[in-house]
Amino acid sequence: MSSPAPDDPLAKLQAFWNSRYAGDEFVYGTEPNDFVVRSLARIAEGARVLCLADGEGRNSVWLARQGCRVTAVDVAAEGVAKARRLAHASGVEVETHVADVTRFDMGHDAWDAIVSIFLHLPAKARRALHRRAIEALAPGGVFVYEAYGPQQPRFGTGGPPEAHLLHPLGDVVADFDGCAIEHRHEGVRAVHEGRLHRGDGYVVQVIARKRG
């Protein structure tokens, strides 16, 4: 990935996340996200899985430990470096890329599952990413999404404070028009993930399957 100018929005995004991930602590922990664990039953054995905005690698590494063939993408080089270390320490392989997911070429019919956990994009970018992700999924492939919803700032337990990054369930479901929606949910759940996701939070969850 080429280096953008310091005032470029992408450079600012990278600086924010790289500074968050600097240091040895895994700020979202090393255990997988609960919703990813619950969703494994919907992902075929040996599946090709793409983890979007995978951060420090807790989800990609856990999926690789379950036998999936995993590729992880994140914009923050510091996070990706930690993901590589976690994979090595766990004895699994994860292909990693430092890239902006809104520009990353996901290919066509290339993945059995795409996983997006706590990636908070503006609405237009979110929708465009999800429409491209449908193209990138193989027929019968599944998209697994969890993010904080619009009510989350009241809880103050993690996630961005900016309202334009927090999307209602209906908007996310609409992104997957044409897919089978296997799971849709919004509500409060306990999220305990490292130091930065601490306590009851308002989450939006979607599992969408590309029709075969």
Ligand SMILES: C[S@@+](CC[C@H](N)C(=O)[O-])C[C@H]1O[C@@H](n2cnc3c(N)ncnc32)[C@H](O)[C@@H]1O
């Ligand atoms: C709250 S963290 C979640 C990380 C990981 N999914 C997890 O559950 O542990 C959000 C992640 O989104 C990444 N991110 C934000 N915008 C991105 C973009 N446009 N392209 C790639 N990664 C992005 C950040 O670098 C960060 O790692």
